[in-house]
Amino acid sequence: MPFRFEIEARDDKARAGRLFTPHGEVQTPVFMPVGTVATVKGVPQDTLEELGVQILLNNTYHLYLRPGVEMIRQLGGVQKFMSWEHPILTDSGGFQVFSLSDLRKVTEEGVTFRSHLDGSSHFFSPESAIAAQIGLGADIIMAFDECTEHPAEYARTQASMEMTLRWAARSKKYFEEHKQEVPWFSRGLKSPVENPHGVLRQGEVQTQALFGIVQGGMFPDLRRESAQRTVELDFSGYAIGGLSVGEPRPMTHEMVDAAIRFLPEDKPRYLMGVGTPEEIVHYVAQGVDMMDCVLPTRAARHGLLFTSEGRITIKNARYAGDDSPLDPNCGCKVCARYSRAYLRHLYASNELLAQVLNTIHNLAYYLDTMRRMREKILARTSATRT
Ligand SMILES: [Zn+2]
Numbered sequence: 001m002p003f004r005f006e007i008e009a010r011d012d013k014a015r016a017g018r019l020f021t022p023h024g025e026v027q028t029p030v031f032m033p034v035g036t037v038a039t040v041k042g043v044p045q046d047t048l049e050e051l052g053v054q055i056l057l058n059n060t061y062h063l064y065l066r067p068g069v070e071m072i073r074q075l076g077g078v079q080k081f082m083s084w085e086h087p088i089l090t091d092s093g094g095f096q097v098f099s100l101s102d103l104r105k106v107t108e109e110g111v112t113f114r115s116h117l118d119g120s121s122h123f124f125s126p127e128s129a130i131a132a133q134i135g136l137g138a139d140i141i142m143a144f145d146e147c148t149e150h151p152a153e154y155a156r157t158q159a160s161m162e163m164t165l166r167w168a169a170r171s172k173k174y175f176e177e178h179k180q181e182v183p184w185f186s187r188g189l190k191s192p193v194e195n196p197h198g199v200l201r202q203g204e205v206q207t208q209a210l211f212g213i214v215q216g217g218m219f220p221d222l223r224r225e226s227a228q229r230t231v232e233l234d235f236s237g238y239a240i241g242g243l244s245v246g247e248p249r250p251m252t253h254e255m256v257d258a259a260i261r262f263l264p265e266d267k268p269r270y271l272m273g274v275g276t277p278e279e280i281v282h283y284v285a286q287g288v289d290m291m292d293c294v295l296p297t298r299a300a301r302h303g304l305l306f307t308s309e310g311r312i313t314i315k316n317a318r319y320a321g322d323d324s325p326l327d328p329n330c331g332c333k334v335c336a337r338y339s340r341a342y343l344r345h346l347y348a349s350n351e352l353l354a355q356v357l358n359t360i361h362n363l364a365y366y367l368d369t370m371r372r373m374r375e376k377i378l379a380r381t382s383a384t385r386t
Pocket residue numbers: 326327330331332333334335336360361362364365
C-alpha cells in the first residue's frame with residue numbers, strides 16, 4: 001500500500017510524523033481546514049498554498065448532492081476539479097446526514113435522508129458512501145458511521161456503536177473490492193515517473209487510504225471497546241468521532257483519552273471536528289496527529305479572530321481608531337498589511353473582503369499553532385538525543 005505513516009519524533013505522548021499520500025506528503029500534527037463544498041469559503045487555492053495548508057477536508061454529503069460524484073469523477077477527481085493537487089480527506093457523509101438532514105430514517109442497511117438543498121430523497125449505506133468517496137477520489141476516506149446523538153442512554157449508545165462496527169466492516173469490504181476505481185488511478189498514474197508526488201516503488205499501485213471511526217458516545221468503556229474492535233478490522237488510520245456534539249469539554253477530553261490509549265502507535269490518529277486553539281494544543285499533547293474544525297473559518301466570517309493576545313471581536317467600537325496590526329506576533333499577510341481599524345471598518349460595512357481577510361488570518365493562526373507544536377516535539381526529541 002503506498003499510503004504510509006512514519007513517526008519522526010515523540011515528546012511524551014505527542015508525536016511528530018509524516019503521512020505519505022498519492023497527492024503528496026503531510027507533516028503531522030496537522031490542522032486540516034474545512035473546504036465543505038470543495039472550497040474553503042472565501043479563500044483561493046493559491047492563498048491556501050501560501051499559508052502552508054497541507055491537506056484539506058471536503059464533505060462527501062455536500063459534493064454528492066452538488067455537483068454530484070459522477071461529475072467530479074469525470075473531471076478527474078476532486079483534487080483536479082478544485083485545482084488543489086495536494087492531499088484531500090473526505091468524511092463519509094454520515095455526520096452531515098445526521099446534523100443537516102431532517103426526516104432521516106436509519107436502518108441496518110443505511111440511512112434515508114432528504115437533501116437540505118431541494119428536499120429530494122437519498123440513501124447512504126456503507127457501500128454507497130464508500131463508492132461516493134472512491135468516485136470523489138480524496139487521498140484519505142472515512143468509513144461510514146453513525147454519529148450517536150448527545151445525550152444518549154447507555155443501551156442506545158451501545159447499539160449505535162455496534163452498528164457502526166458492522167458498518168465499518170462493510171465499508172472496508174466494499175473498499176477492498178473497489179479501491180482501484182479511484183479516478184486518478186484509472187487515469188493511469190501507475191508509476192513514479194508519471195506521478196511526481198508519489199512515493200511508489202515500481203509495481204505498486206496507488207489507492208486511497210481508508211480510516212475507521214471510533215464511536216461510543218460519552219461512555220469510556222464503550223469508547224474503549226469501539227477502539228479495540230475498530231482496530232481489529234485493520235484500517236490505515238483511526239479517527240475518533242462523535243465528539244464536540246454539545247457535551248462539556250472535560251467530557252470530550254475524557255472520551256478522547258479513553259479511546260486513544262487503545263489505538264495503535266504506528267497508525268495516524270484523527271480527532272474529528274475539534275476544536276479551539278487551546279484544545280488543539282491539548283490534543284496534540286495527548287497523541288492526536290490530525291484535526292479538522294470549522295471554527296477558525298466560521299468564526300472569521302462572524303468577526304471572531306484568534307490572536308496570540310487572545311480573542312478579538314473585530315466589530316467592537318474600540319478598534320475603530322486602532323491602527324495596530326490584528327496580531328503583532330502573526331506573520332500572515334493580513335497582519336503584515338492591514339490595521340485593526342481597517343478590518344473593523346470592512347466588517348462593519350459588511351464587505352466581502354472582511355470575510356476573506358479574517359479567514360486568512362484565523363487559518364494562519366491555527367496552522368502556526370500546529371507548526372509550533374511540531375517544532376517543539378522535534379526539538380525536544382533532538383535535545384534528548386544529544
Ligand atoms: Zn495574521
